Amino acid sequence: MSPQPDDPDRSRFAPEELGFDPEVLRAKYRAERERRLRPDGAAQYRRAAGEFGYYAADPYTERVDRETVHDRVEALVIGGGFGGLLTGARLRQAGLTDIRMLDEAGDFGGTWYWNRYPGIHCDIESYSYLPLLEEVGYVPQWRYSPGEEIRQHAIAIAKHFDLYRDTLFHTRVTELRWDEEAAEWQVRTDRGDAFRARYVIVSSGTLTQPKLPGIPGIETFRGHTFHTSRWDYGYTGGSPDGGLDRLADKKVGVVGTGATGIQVIPHLGRDAQHLYVFQRTPSSVDVRGNRPTDPEWAASLKPGWQRERMDNFLTIVTGGHAETDLVGDGWTSSARLQRQMLSGTVDTSLSDEDREYLDEIADFRKMNEIRARVDEVVTDPATAELLKPWYRYMCKRPTFSDFYLQTFNRPNVTLVDTADHGGITRMTENAVVVGDEEYEVDCVIFATGFEVGISGVLSGTLPVYGRDGIPLLQSWSQGPKTLHGFYSNGFPNLFHLGSLQNATAVNFVHILQEQATHIGAVVAEARKRDAHRVEPTTAAEESWIATIRAHSRDTYRFLAECTPGYYNNEGKPRPHTNSFSPGPVVFHDLLRRWREEGGLDDVLARA
Numbered sequence: 001m002s003p004q005p006d007d008p009d010r011s012r013f014a015p016e017e018l019g020f021d022p023e024v025l026r027a028k029y030r031a032e033r034e035r036r037l038r039p040d041g042a043a044q045y046r047r048a049a050g051e052f053g054y055y056a057a058d059p060y061t062e063r064v065d066r067e068t069v070h071d072r073v074e075a076l077v078i079g080g081g082f083g084g085l086l087t088g089a090r091l092r093q094a095g096l097t098d099i100r101m102l103d104e105a106g107d108f109g110g111t112w113y114w115n116r117y118p119g120i121h122c123d124i125e126s127y128s129y130l131p132l133l134e135e136v137g138y139v140p141q142w143r144y145s146p147g148e149e150i151r152q153h154a155i156a157i158a159k160h161f162d163l164y165r166d167t168l169f170h171t172r173v174t175e176l177r178w179d180e181e182a183a184e185w186q187v188r189t190d191r192g193d194a195f196r197a198r199y200v201i202v203s204s205g206t207l208t209q210p211k212l213p214g215i216p217g218i219e220t221f222r223g224h225t226f227h228t229s230r231w232d233y234g235y236t237g238g239s240p241d242g243g244l245d246r247l248a249d250k251k252v253g254v255v256g257t258g259a260t261g262i263q264v265i266p267h268l269g270r271d272a273q274h275l276y277v278f279q280r281t282p283s284s285v286d287v288r289g290n291r292p293t294d295p296e297w298a299a300s301l302k303p304g305w306q307r308e309r310m311d312n313f314l315t316i317v318t319g320g321h322a323e324t325d326l327v328g329d330g331w332t333s334s335a336r337l338q339r340q341m342l343s344g345t346v347d348t349s350l351s352d353e354d355r356e357y358l359d360e361i362a363d364f365r366k367m368n369e370i371r372a373r374v375d376e377v378v379t380d381p382a383t384a385e386l387l388k389p390w391y392r393y394m395c396k397r398p399t400f401s402d403f404y405l406q407t408f409n410r411p412n413v414t415l416v417d418t419a420d421h422g423g424i425t426r427m428t429e430n431a432v433v434v435g436d437e438e439y440e441v442d443c444v445i446f447a448t449g450f451e452v453g454i455s456g457v458l459s460g461t462l463p464v465y466g467r468d469g470i471p472l473l474q475s476w477s478q479g480p481k482t483l484h485g486f487y488s489n490g491f492p493n494l495f496h497l498g499s500l501q502n503a504t505a506v507n508f509v510h511i512l513q514e515q516a517t518h519i520g521a522v523v524a525e526a527r528k529r530d531a532h533r534v535e536p537t538t539a540a541e542e543s544w545i546a547t548i549r550a551h552s553r554d555t556y557r558f559l560a561e562c563t564p565g566y567y568n569n570e571g572k573p574r575p576h577t578n579s580f581s582p583g584p585v586v587f588h589d590l591l592r593r594w595r596e597e598g599g600l601d602d603v604l605a606r607a
């Protein structure tokens with residue numbers, strides 16, 4: 001009998017029973033990790049700023065001059081992505097009329113504003129990912145929505161909740177300063193605005209600033225170049241649906257094969273005269289199976305359907321139990337493998353050691369399937385070998401595509417593996433160089449991802465001065481201090497959205513929705529009680545930090561053994577995860593109980 005997934009009897013996991021040798025795979029993973037580690041770690045990248053600022057410029061909306069703003073609003077929401085929009089919506093529902101939304105982009109949408117590359121799709125099922133579907137009265141047209149449909153939905157939310165009324169787009173907050181006497185924030189921006197807000201909600205995202213590899217000679221390249229999050233359709237032709245007709249006579253190089261690269265590369269392969277894919281670490285690429293929404297199914301949906309589907313998905317992907325799997329896709333079927341990385345319910349019937357061992361076996365099996373799929377699809381065996389990922393499933397964001405691997409069977413597509421050189425060696429005026437090999441190209445497209453900043457507040461790009469003018473980063477010099485990730489002592493009425501000391505999950509919009517609901521409830525209660533300050537005590541912060549630290553060991557160990565990437569700070573994971581490890585389902589329940597059982601009494605103070 002073949003070993004059962006929850007049977008801890010290791011004698012039954014002999015290589016001949018399993019069909020593979022765990023020790024051989026472990027050694028292979030270690031070797032591949034070593035091959036990819038770079039001594040410069042996260043310092044290998046360059047900001048798309050200064051001399052590289054054009055990589056981050058907005059190609060979609062013209063920046064227009066406007067009058068500066070000098071007024072007072074009740075709430076300022078920084079960030080017009082789903083986090084900001086959801087918070088704006090909940091604040092409206094809490095009765096606030098005076099809400100100002102602000103973003104560096106030219107419109108709402110956040111990541112879906114910036115990322116419009118060909119092939120862009122949501123990799124989470126749209127019926128769970130797109131928020132407030134029932135409130136706005138929309139059912140997505142595809143199981144996995146194209147980016148433009150998601151962007152239009154963001155706009156629809158803004159219109160539905162009247163959030164365009166007082167927006168400041170193409171604007172960046174340059175300073176937040178607390179005025180203790182007035183109990184409000186003084187806000188300054190890069191457009192010369194100076195206004196006041198009682199509440200400030202920071203939802204500026206975690207993966208927003210495009211990053212470039214620090215390739216020697218990158219600045220000498222004379223061909224065309226851009227980052228995937230600022231797609232230049234003027235150069236390529238076509239649209240997010242493809243049809244990049246101006247590339248027909250161009251040799252194109254694309255750098256990066258993460259979640260973005262996987263979606264872009266099939267279009268570039270189809271339309272460029274020749275495509276060079278510069279790969280350092282291959283992604284795991286599973287089956288997608290996108291399909292249009294069945295109109296009969298859409299018509300049959302009963303009120304409350306989205307909440308039920310979102311809860312069901314979140315429960316399953318974080319390792320909890322649900323009677324039925326409503327979504328039934330690559331995420332829910334690999335839930336067990338996400339548990340260690342993204343946290344969740346822990347199976348307490350097994351010892352830690354047995355659980356980890358069994359999870360690892362399940363992981364090897366999944367990755368063997370992923371690697372076998374490469375052999376099935378890619379006809380050239382040498383190329384297939386290079387496309388196989390050798391690491392645990394959640395070391396990098398898993399990807400899904402029915403077109404990516406197939407692209408490497410095209411005669412005009414060349415895979416260039418750069419792993420032995422730690423990436424691209426250098427660039428010249430007209431070529432990309434890997435080792436001694438030179439690849440002449442007309443255009444280089446960087447699918448090289450984003451800086452990981454837990455909001456501008458932590459990265460220092462948004463300076464915050466709290467009570468007595470104390471800078472937030474000074475107050476957090478020994479590490480972030482919050483209650484539930486939302487607010488900090490000394491910085492009243494300032495709310496943060498994001499995973500820091502809060503929760504995380506693959507469907508991060510679900511997390512944002514819960515955060516927005518919580519903030520809406522806290523602000524509504526503050527208004528009801530006429531409390532002018534929302535601020536936790538230092539004791540509440542300390543207790544919450546202790547709770548976060550108590551559970552963080554598992555994730556750290558897992559990440560420490562992973563191949564480098566942004567998940568593990570390029571091979572050097574930080575000592576604790578900074579999210580609540582028992583998982584979002586437990587966390588959301590904890591928050592609900594906290595609100596119901598008098599927690600608000602501790603953070604609301606009357607003037």
Ligand code: NDP
Pocket residue numbers: 036121122123124207213214215255256257258259260261278279280281397418422423424447448449450564565566
């Ligand atoms: P990633 O950071 O995941 O990928 C960057 C890629 O660039 C990697 O393949 C990396 O290789 C490669 N790279 C970096 N430097 C070099 C170099 N010097 N030479 C060669 N290659 C290099 O960025 P993505 O934009 O792909 O994805 C970021 C995140 O955005 C995803 O993880 C996901 O969370 C989100 N996303 C979500 C989507 C969705 O549908 N919901 C779609 C797209 C993105 P290496 O791995 O070796 O570092």
